[in-house]
Amino acid sequence: MLHQVRGVVAREVGAPVEVLDVLVPDPGPGEALVAVQACGVCHTDLHYREGGIGEDFPYLLGHEAAGVVEAVGEGVTEVAPGDFVVLNWRAVCGQCRACRRGKAQYCFDTHNARQPMTLADGTPLSPALGIGAFAEKTLVAAGQCTKVDAGADPAVAGLLGCGVMAGIGAAVNTAPVRRGDTVAVIGCGGVGSAAIVGAELAGARRIIAVDLDTKKLDWAEAFGATHLVNARHADPVEAVRELTGGFGADVVIDAVGRPETFKQAFYARDLAGTVVLVGVPTPEMTLDLPLIDVFARGGAVKSSWYGDCLPGRDFPELVELSQQGRIDLGAFVTERIALDEVEKSFEKMHRGEVLRSVVVL
Incomplete structure (x- = not known):
């Protein structure tokens, strides 16, 4: 039929x-x-x-x-x-x-x-x-x-199917953010804002939102960002360093997925810190980084596929947290x-x- x-x-x-x-x-x-x-x-x-x-x-x-x-x-x-x-x-x-x-x-x-x-x-x-x-x-x-719980609002629950799960998972699963970490998120649209939610859920003590758009920075603050950086008016790398005692963030999440934002994320992290790429690049984009910098800075550079989620584990849990008012x-x-x-x-x-x-x- x-x-x-x-x-x-x-x-x-x-x-x-x-x-x-x-x-x-x-x-x-x-x-x-x-x-x-x-x-x-x-x-x-x-x-x-x-x-x-x-x-x-x-x-x-x-x-x-x-x-x-x-x-x-x-x-x-x-x-x-x-x-x-x-x-x-x-x-x-x-x-x-x-x-x-x-x-x-x-x-x-x-x-x-x-x-x-x-x-x-x-x-x-x-x-x-x-x-x-x-x-x-x-x-x-x-x-x-x-x-998932049938009492959930479909318009809300459905967003776990892609962007919201990608952002939360980038922070909670891929990085993973630990309690007390400093976190910077570059790009504060849907995925980046979700990464901020994930960082707060994981117990980050400082969450720095970076974007060119004041409206998106307002969204980021509402979702739990503790500090805002408008990249039109300040160098993101220097701003993140200034907000982290000159060291850089423990975790930097690139939710844009462009060579320039990835480089900002790479250099805005602390030594032995973690960079997470969750923004999706287009096929023609290429990246040029001095290999000695990759070696000398240590730490980890990770790609986050769908927030490294397991739907059967993560979707019901996040729906429940939402219904409890915790996110x-x-x-x-x-x-x-x-x-x-x-x-x-x-x-x-x-x-x-x-x-x-x-x-x-």
Whole structure:
């Protein structure tokens, strides 16, 4: 059986997205059909539209989603119809060398649903990050579904599917920030603000937010930053050093992902400190660093893939912390919009007006 739903589709590079009829099949073996309740508008969706991730147009956009499982295919035991779930884009295999070593967060053979979703004329769609959740229903691998407390707000819980988890995880899992650490975060959009939340949760004593935009610095302060650096008016490296007794921060998180911000992060850390790259570079970017500086400064330089998260462990825990009021995930939701407002939300994102627009279905 095919389910006809409305979905947001990017037909070609740079063209405005369209709300079109999408055909979603019943789940096959290992798959789950999910009725989407909410999906955040992430910068990654814009990257897809602009051709910055691949060329497999048309794309069914959307991936920061929560909803209810409607049906499951043969052999599925992880979830059942009626479960409230957050979707993730890293369904692990359980068999590769990373999984066998107990490091499933680095799984080298993640997978998605095998059956394609299509346009009404049969044209196969490429779902963003294997999810495609700017749609009333979507088909995913069952392992992409993580059951969480059904009392959670879907618009809030769904954000754990990408940006918020990436930022919190960069601080808590990848670095990891320890109690009493000094932390600097470069770039205070959604991911950077989430890294600030993670640093505070981990017990950092000083959290320095760095950005060019005063509005984003205001967001950072609301999320727990103790010091603010406007990089339009001060050198970020010198400012971080001045705020850390001349030494540099124990952990510096680059949530932008550009060569210049990575260099700032590299030189703003203390000797033997840690740099975490969680902002996603584009393929043409290159980095030029004196190798002697890499050697002489010691410490660690790490990349954070999806906040090095384990969805089955991290999603329920963060939802519970949010419900207890210990972290304010709801503050990431700037506005709630309809499917046909996604293109406008991209424009707001460009202008830095929103942390997250969230499509509510």
